[in-house]
Amino acid sequence: MQDPHHRFIRTPRFLSALLFAALTVSVTACATPSESLSAGDTGTSQWRSALHYTPQRNWMNDPNGLVYYKGLYHLFYQYNPNGNFWGDMSWGHATSPDLVHWNEQPVAMYANEIEEIFSGSIVVDTHNTSGLGPANSSPLIALYTSVYKAGSGHAPGTQAQSLAYSTDDGQTWHKYSRNPVLTLDPESNNFRDPKVSWYAPGGYWLMTTVVADAHVVKMYRSDNLIDWAFLSDFSLRGIPHQGTLWEMPDLFPLPLDGDSRHQKWVMLVNVNPWSIAGGSGAMYFVGDFDGRTFTPEHVAPTGSDPSQYQWLDHGADYYAAGTFANAPDGIALTIGWMSNWDYADRIPTTPWKGAMALPRALALKTIDGMPRLTFAPVEQYASLVRERPATRIKELAVWSTAKALDPSTKGIVQNIDVTISPRSAQRAGLIVRGSASGDLGTRIFYDTTSQTLTLDRSKSGETNFSSAFSKQHIVNLPLENGKLHLTVVVDRNSVEVFADNGRAVITDLIFPAPADNRMSVFADHGEAMFSDIVVTNLSSDKPGTRPSRWRAVTGAASAD
Structure with a gap:
């Protein structure tokens, strides 16, 4: 999860705050026309995606809480319920039966007077290891980053990992009473983006998270999703992109060349602003994970430029990529934010800003003697095209x-x-x-x-x-x-x-x-x-109209 003031990280912290404040005022002013749209005014509808998810209104960035559950794909995301600019970070929510047709749901978790809700992930707690669901149930468990404000008991700006749970299939969320469940000592303003998965060989939950400005992915384990024990750190020697941020990590196995007996592990690391196309981008490493330590293979030599690293996308607008938990048939499905922090606040769309890229299926193949990811639009999209x-x-x-x-x-x-x-x-x-x-x-x-x-x-x-x-x-x-x-x-x-x-x-x-x-x-x-x-x-509607595949689910947003 990125916030706009990080583009000024080479300046002293107090100057960053001043610049961020100035930027917020500027962006708010630019967003004013969209906030006064009449009921019949669709804004810049000529640029509203027909194939890609966008919220009806307001700012959206990183995908969060990607999970498949009871026949629905859930997409949560960083969202500002109050305007078409970054701020008041909350979790928006959308669902889809097929990764193509999306229904916008009420806001899942709101920012409040003591915390904002930054990026995170959701898992299906199949055996109720957390004890947070009724007996014999499988609650949904969200691990997310709390960004604390004054009066929270933490220094303003502190980032720590918190837990929320849902016992009604993701419709409403309840924050754990003893949050945060994981913090650093001393606490940090850049400890964020927990991605949780089940590590079957060890029989425990695995979390990857980052200390963003230190370029470190930290790994933890837990038996109950509440109590976390440190495993190891992953970083690189001679980081060539000092002054940037590592964000939104993800670690998962894939069979190499379709051989389930030969699995490799893939580590996603989203980096800003040092991507192959400039600004934000998503790189990856392939290697081995022994339950404690991730060891990458074929790492670019110290001091290499971006072209020597492996990227999920070579365009400018693919960031914060992550995979869906509990995906059918164990397929690795990913989705990314289709924008770039270099200009995300300036794109000329109203009354919304932000879209998700097309969901993709990942595979690992030997290419030029190395294991490399390949990418394909999901089969549901391919089926739509064929029809x-x-x-x-x-x-x-x-x-x-x-x-x-x-x-x-x-x-x-x-x-x-x-x-x-x-x-x-x-x-x-x-x-x-x-x-x-x-x-x-x-x-x-x-x-x-x-x-x-x-x-x-x-x-x-x-x-x-x-x-x-x-x-x-x-x-x-x-x-x-x-x-x-x-x-x-x-x-x-x-x-x-x-x-x-x-x-x-x-x-x-x-x-x-x-x-x-x-x-x-x-x-x-x-x-x-x-x-x-x-x-x-793929669109039979007239230019400038809202895509027929999109609809918002009306109703009051769920309680925090």
Whole structure:
């Protein structure tokens, strides 16, 4: 869980506070128009996601409490119930039967006069090890970070891990009477983001959490989710990103190359502001965990730049990623916040700010002699795409030009599959959300000289709301038999590119005009072949309307 003043961490602490106060005033002023919207005014609805979860109103960031329970996926998240800016951190809540269609629920836990509710996780306490549920029940247990205020009994700003429980399937939450259940000695202002899972070989609960400014993941164990014993620390030698933060850790096993007898452990560490694309990003390490210590393999040498590390996403807008607890069939499912702390408070959306990326399934495969994560949109999304009619183009050759595709490929919410063979072209790719003039659009292209895939949003639409809104994001990616397969997910304000069967992903926000709905392909300085093009439009509603798959559940928010 990040808060905005951390972008000033290189300044003395008292200056950080002054800057944060100034920023809050500025952001609040910017948010004022959205707070005065009339009942019939939908704000910037042309940029409200159709495929990605957004709250109806107000600020949202990190996903929290990801859990599957009784046929529903629960997404909790950092939320401000009181405005379209960061502050009053509480837990919002949404549910879905399929990770595609989301229902917004009442706020789960509110900030109050003595604490704010920062990031955390939820587990199903199957055998009621906590004793917090009725006999023979399986309560939901949330471990979250309390950020204490004056009058709490802790120094203002102290962060410690607290517990809440639900005995009605996550509808209402009760805070444990003896919170916090875990704190440091001396207490810290940067001890946060508990992620809890069941460690089956040892028969105990495992927690990863961070001391964010020290770049340390701390691991603990518990038999009852209440009393925690320290196991070990994970960090790196010669941290190349001093002055940044480590956040939202996650540790879980995956079979290597589909072999359940050969499991490796994956450690997710979200880092800000040192990501591969600038600002916020999610890196990972693969290694072994013996029940006490995580030992990574193939760690980048001391002093390496970001390109030598492994990333969940090479775009600018994928952060705070975590996995769902209790997922069906043991599949590793992840979701991330689709934004970046470099400009999250400035994106031009009202009356909400923030969205979640498309949920993804993770797998671990040997690539270039190393175990690496691969990423795919969840099967429920793939099924949705298969059910819709599509425009199909078997082959299309292009020589040193751009070619608009058939009008049937126009769309603002769509899935695009394409195989690119660059051949003699220096660059070859496609343009999505293009304008009628051809001057605007998001370009996705392969460069044969550098062997890189690039997403270029420099002419994607509205870009001048922040000088930190970076324009190009690149990943090294060799061709396979001279070809590159892409799956591109286009939404009203985002593009996600899954390349080479999920070997790499680029996720970026865009803010185009509703009329910019054209698709074309292009080749620079030579010939390129585009084959097996399948364009599936996924929204039948008119531009600027709220997606039909979204609805809010009305009713009073649950009590704190």
